Amino acid sequence: MKRIINFIFGSGLQNKFVLLFLLLASVPILIVGSIALYAIDLSHRHDVSNLELALLDEKTRETEKFFADTLGIIELRVGFAQKSEIALSEQEFLLDGILEENSAFEEIRFVSLDGLETAKKAKYSVAGLSDVSELPAFRKARLGETFIGEVYYTLSGPFISIASPVTNRSGDIIQVLIAEVSIKELIDSVDASQIGSAGYLFLVDTNGSLISRGREGRIAQGSDLSGSSRIRDVLGGVLFDALGERDRYLGILSGIPVIGAGKKIAKTGWAIIAEWPIEDADALLRDIRALVLRISLVAILAVFLLAPLFARRLLGPIRALGEKAEEVSRGRFDARVDIKTKDELAGLGATFNKMSEGLKRLQELKDEFIFIAAHELRSPVTVIRGYISMALQGDGGAIPPAAKEFLAEADRANQRLVQLVADLLEVARSEAGRISISVAPIDIKEPIRASLKELRPLADEKGMAIAYDPPRELPNVFADANRMKEIVVNLVGNAIKYTPRGGAIEVSHEAQGNAWIVTHVKDNGFGIARDAQAKIFEKFYRVQTKQTEEITGTGLGLFIVKQIVEKMGGKIWFESEEGKGSTFSFSLPIARA
């Protein structure tokens, strides 16, 4: 996990890149995904609504047509104008014709205006004629209106009474026709309707009784559903289009969440209701939603994994450049970057390489220049030195004392020049990596004693004591004897230079574990100011104080000493307090027997 996090998030710039990529990629995905989901949802709701309403309309038309057909058959109008009943034989003939014309008719009868059945025909059996003056069917038809009664059930299925007045040519009501019609076919047709794989339709009559049982079939025909406010609303004429939030409810028949639509059938006053279980209706939507969600997630995940790769691709060259620039800043001018991105970064890399190449050339030129200049200086300096010494020795004849003094002064100045030239050459060699050192296991007491002997006159001149009391048994170290002398002459020479008259210098050794021998050169001189301490090993750096302004030097000694010590595998450091003195120490590896 940690590795993954490290992979995705790294440095500051990488984090920025990754976040930017994520933002650039995820925001459109999320926006498009949300819009897509919203649009799909909206269109789906409309689809569901349209589907349910279309089916409701179709079944409504079917129902209305059924009643238009059946009522149309019994709306009789006779050809004569007098206000008398149709002849009985004629009545029987007409009834037979009607029964034959439409198979939905089960029974049909003519009723006189005073409520007595005059003729009666049925599909199967006929009862005797009776008084129907109290029937609502008769009453309504007697008043000149067509009548559609309530559903009732017999063994052969659901029935309904319809009635219509019989009129003469001048429009007078002369009789009434009452028929019993089977609505089984109509109800079967509604029952057979299906939306999706689980949606169903059902009919409720004006009282709220279930007419059809729907495909559900869980609730018996004739059950009272008037307790449902929805049914009451539909019967009251409200149209439910399956679009609103209230159209998602627990199904009246099924008891599970459904999307429902409902309308009133104007002709009969019934309610026709469609209910489609949400689970089924939204199945496709859910699939699409899951798909969109999955694609979005995969896309975001892919971005998460790809972003770091892209970031790395971008950052790799930048990091490489940074590292190499760091190398160059440390003076390693042969640092080269290898960027193959074929873009501005590659160009930058090439420029960088050119730059460090140029720096290297410059460095080489400078080294070469110092080398040649210093070298060329050597001959004249040597000649000056030789002739002055010959003159001082009187090789060219006696010299007046004053002139001798001048010559001595010139000789001292020349000596400084000799030293400067030697130091410059050493520095140039060291920077070009040509400093020659051959280390061997040696006893460093020898070169140290030799150096101290060389420095004795200088110390005596300032009345200083140099203490060196090495242990008899000092392990051999890896060092170059000549270079060792150079180090000691430099360090002790500095100690003499930077310590006032009568000071004391001490050279001592200390074993560090059994790996290192540390040599300390301690003085009680001026010490080094804190701000100068960091620069003390730099080239041409010289401490500038009142006390040191008369002291001559090239500012190269410690730099060279540091190069030599490090080349021999050791380290050099110092401790110093202004006014109290300094201790320079360097370590050299112990040579094992």
Added chain:
Amino acid sequence: MEEKKRHILYIDDDPTIRRLFGGKLAAAGYEVIYASNGDDGREMARRFLPDMILLDMRMPGNDGFTIARRLHGEKQTANIPIVFLTNEDWSMEVEKAAAELWIAGYIHKSTDLDEFVLRIRKIFDELEERKKGAGGTAA
């Protein structure tokens, strides 16, 4: 003791340097002949067969190494001891050359003049010693 004057051929391109060291050697009793470049030097070495050749390293044209190698390669001059008198510091290059060639000595030009004469004398003495030793074993 009265011995015959030793001849030293000093090859250096810088006349003031030649005069300085040559003059000091002459003052010390040596017979010094000069050449300002390698070709002249080799010619004079062949003709005069000096007891020692003092050779500068850094010179225009052929440098000291090349001249030393050639002198050593030629039959007449092969056995003349060569001493480098140079401003070059003792480098790996010099060390290698000293091992490869027959270099009798190496003196830095910054050496004190009296010290320089002493070193030359010392090298002559060593060569004498060696010659005697070799003669002894041969006899």
